[in-house]
Amino acid sequence: MSALLEATGLTRRYGHVTALDDVSVHLAAGERVAVVGESGSGKSTLARLLLALDTPDAGTVALDGRPVRPGSARSTRWFRRRVQTVPQDPGRSFNPRMRVGDAVAEPLACLRVHGDHSARVAELLVAVGLEPDAARRWPHEFSGGQRQRLAIARALAPRPDVLVADEPVSALDVVVRLQVVELLAQLSAAEGLALLVVSHDLGVVQHLCDRVLVLDAGRVVEQGPVGEVFGAPAHPVTARLLDAVPTLAAVVS
Template structure:
């Protein structure tokens, strides 16, 4: 078995005396798609922020390819940001309205000092997410919510990362558009060997997109394993409760 690409060990994080995470560990291998699920207040978003080195754990470690990762200056984290990117929950708020789409998608390339033809890379990415290259000349407000999320995915992919961390990436979208974006993430992950950490309360999204699931409750891991196994025969009452709250799961693509 290959060594973990991204690894967390014993993460503890407290907010104003309240323990948001209590000893959480996980491993993510290259190309793997891992879901993190749980109820409100379970610690899902806190875990995502620690994995992205946006917050400092009170205890425990995060490492990428065995190299420790902690919050720091943009310069000290440049190596990490090139390899680990994020897809936002609300694509509308993630774009500068005064910046054309091409500039916005190319922004990580400039900030991270990625060499090469940035314009060509932007055109390549726009096509990869199902948009026309001339979209680069337009403004973010000219696109629908689903199109803006495609643009956000393009921007995250710009520096050719190894890992995407997505916190509720389709919760702001509706119906068919949600499934289109989920399927796009699956296709891009498979094509590029990209690993995903998907934080979601939508178990239909998890079933459609992810291979393995980690269930959080009150900041602790209560269950983890292959999605099909955990969803078919949950070992934890927490998982069973989450499944009972879902009227119907979206069928996985054939």
């Protein structure tokens, strides 16, 4: 399976601290990959590098073989059209003075995507389980779970090939978390999206992803199919994550 989004040998230092050390990851079209680890393991640093929001000290990121690096809005427009992100905190990711329909349509305008933006917004709202007339409402009128659905709709607006989700359900209660995870899985399958999920919650990963990388102190210490890694963890960090974090399976049962 050929790589769509690929990072090779990524290293990122902040002063004397090495946040990421020679990390490589690839994501094929339609694949769901998780990056997990304890706090400070380098997960969010990796996400920022993959999204071209930061520059590595060493290593490369490429989309379909084309090098990716931070730059102006114009120079990165091609990349932003194809790679979008779902934020960790849905409440803080919306402008409170912007109606929901305008917020969901914002990427279409910024990325100069042609077509009927209003119709696309209505289509997206229905896709994430909301009514089209939600476009006229304000962000504060929605619950946390609904705002995360709106954030997913906004990320899907330009029809990307890849979604990078950094702790996409950590701000939600457990029942709503399960609903949003199932929504991501359904939309990924329906749209043929590649999905990279950054999380410390292995319950989320187990329900959503095919393959997992475990980070510790900025290095990949374990990786493989989710079932194999979770079924017989080879590294103490993986074992601690499995033991310490409540799983979504417990909620379902």
